[in-house]
Amino acid sequence: MIETSKENIDRRIQMAAEAYQFLKNTTVKERAAFMNTVADKIEVLGKELLTTAHAETSLPLARLTGEKARTSGQWRSYAKAVNTGIYTEPRIDLAQPDRQKGDLRKYNVGIGPVVVFGASNFPFAFSTAGGDTASAIGAGCPVIVKAHPAHPKTSQLMADAITAAVKEFGWPEGTFSHITGASHDIGAYLVQHKDIRAVAFTGSFAGGKALFDMANRREDPIPVFAEMGSINPVFALPDLLENRAEAFAKEYLFSLTLGAGQFCTNPGVCIALKGEALDRFIIALKNGIQEVIPAKMLHKGIYESFEKHKTIAAEQPEVHSIATADTEIDEWQARAMVIETSAKNFIKNPVLSEEVFGPFGIIVTCETREEIMEIAKQLKGQLTITLAATEEDARNNLMLINLLKDKCGRLLFNGMPTGVEVVYAMQHGGPFPSTTDSRFTSVGPDAVKRFIRPISFQNWPDEFLPEELKNENALQISRIVDGEVNSGSLKLQTT
Template sequence: MIEETSKENIEVRIQMAAVAYQFLKNTTIKERAAFMNAVADQIEALGEELLTTAHTETSLSLARLTGEKARTTGQWRTYAKAVATGIYAETRIDLAQPEKQKSDIRKYNIGLGPVVVFGASNFPFAFSTAGGDTASAIGAGCPVIVKAHPAHPQTSQMMADVITDTVKEFGWPEGIFSHITGTSYEIGAYLTQHNDIRAVAFTGSFSGGKALFDIANRRENPIPVFAEMGSINPIVAFDHLLESRAEDLAKEYALSLTLGVGQFCTNPGVFIALKGENIDRFIATLKIEIPKIIPSNMLNKGIFENFEKLKSVASAQSEVNIVAEANTEINEWEGRAVVIETTGQNFIQNGILSEEVFGPFGIIVACEAPEEIQQIAEELKGQLTITIAATDEDVRQNIKLIDVLKDKCGRLLFNQMPTGVEVVYAMQHGGPFPSTTDARFTSVGPDAVKRFVRPISFQNWPDEFLPEELKDENPLQIKRMVDGEVNSGSLKLPTT
């Protein structure tokens, strides 16, 4: 039984976070980076108990969890390194020019304030309590209140304890980090609409993310909700490529579609190509490869039941055929892979077929003509990823189509499957609505920190009272834009 945190306790935690924000606001980027590295060290030191607990709660393999743990510590350290460079402070200094009646104006970014992070079900480490949202918010200078995901409560508590212990070790205010538990919708709503909360980060369903977004925008003082809500991640395959690689591409697609029992937000749920011999070869190979995939338990019973329901609804639509499926009998919560086929016009006309089915489920869309693919592209909703399977010649012949697809996604892949999300500066894990609520930002990679900062300018302030990032001597030794040019040294100002 998951304990429901009382509203009285939540209120206390929010007030503590508001106090802690005033402390964090006056920490330097170097101090926050040191804290983040310490959290990474503590997570790394957690032994087999963390892995076995997460395995028991999520059915994820120990190998997968070991890799995810390494990714999580890597996120904290990578984000810490980025924060320490000052890249997200975005310091701008325009020195006074009395002869031109121009003031001394200096600008940098500070944290927004207390942030609520909703843990995700499918990544108990990397996208949950001590995941990238928490790391990037603290790196930005924001206290964090985590609403733990009920699917892995013990795992969440272990990760929360690590952060809490690090707060104590550094002697920082307790409100830097809080851990809230419960299953009721009211907790999330209460946190999101509270006047002292300044931003929300969410990874999960469209209905959950959109509900939080709507609550946040109905507030007297609206706040940003950075919600990642799902995506069908289409693959558009062209004939020149299919002619030479139909069988190999089908094998790659089958592996990507079923990776992690299809429980990735970048799962390639739709494959689009022209009708004909090439796509027939692709499908013939899927019929061989998909039955080879041995089903595994999904994350929990609820996700399994939702997968079975949505899979059945999509498969039962008119002008739809099942072309490949795993043969193993369903056992407990095993997600059995299924691939269906339909026509381009049916996909366009039937909105059910373009909705995400979270799990190992794919739709092959066989189009009559290039114009049909173009129409699908133009009507496509916002996606996290879109993949182009093509030769160079295919690209040259389809520039107009690809230009449309650029407007529909956050990451455009060329001849690679989308299920690998690397934690690097150039990663964009976010896309146009409804894949996320704000396509300008990413939730993976150091640039995730950008979500939780805002700029503030200081005009004509004495150097003594300026933040460290803006002082003349540049004590943090960061790169700054001074009078329009990058400068990493101190400012040699004339004495008066």
């Protein structure tokens, strides 16, 4: 991979700063049209994109085909939301005799140039042309993508599609830039550059926290929206286990090993009460894991990290192996493993609460309900927490449920956490350390909210106001006028 020079990076950032002056004056309708064009260009990318991504990531062609559709769908979904004006949040308080400040109008504008770090596990949907890029442009922010070194050719193909849309619309070249290089120094330089106003990252805790700390040490700190992973605990409650231990084992194992366990919502820990039902669940896991066919991981680095952290966890005191897939494997293929430990050991040993990125699970056996509550209390922030339960279980564990609400961004009642829907109600972000800001999501149209800030205009002539705040409301967007929802034009009396 070619290392982009600092001189080239400086030029790209300067271009982005200039493009921002253009983009912040575009309307929601114009940005939505651009986003739909990007979706068109992604959709027409053919066999070359899929085969390139397959060669660079080892992901199956069927999976990549689905992810490509999801990626173009994200651009369209976010464009539809942006087009409504929902994220500009126009607020108008007209001048009144009893108001000293006169006419006040407020809306949200893009925060400025955004650096997006491509993720390795979703080369389309969370990388160069992924949701971070789409939502930043939807907010009116130019984007500089730092390509992930694990799939440089795939990243370039996606970058070319966005660049083609920029040229077609006649927008400034700095609207989108693509930076390459494997050096951490490039990422650090981007985050610390004075003209960068926000950062989006999906990856490891170490990587995300390093960027977050760098951004906060700046003379002018900027937000870093980092999604850094999670152990996504599953609390398997007694009534459900009693009635469907074997079926639940299949569901858990399928989610745990899906995509070689390379999902940020992989259910890495399962907590349950000791007893006959849990014994049946564990036996089913032992039998089922031998049917899991090892899959090649995304790249050598992820495989080596998986093997390292799997071994560290399995070799902790008072930990016992339940089962390991024993199928013969090729290079970089991950063998699934499930271990078991007691609640007391899990609580006292923080190593067991660290994410192992790959097909690895820990079953935590609790002697009492109090131990389940103690685990819940000590949990760090998670992307997801799942309650595997019947309604009767839920009635008997209301205090647990109430506590778990404080620990995650998405709380599931049955089902498994792997996979996210690109919809308004999706929350893909949770309390630290799963993300650096639990107020936002990186999936769904609301991801746009990360890259906007409010600005208020006081007593400005209508001619000079942004379109979203003008009296005529030519965009026909919904606005709050004097505290009431209003989609029409304002008929003001002139004197």
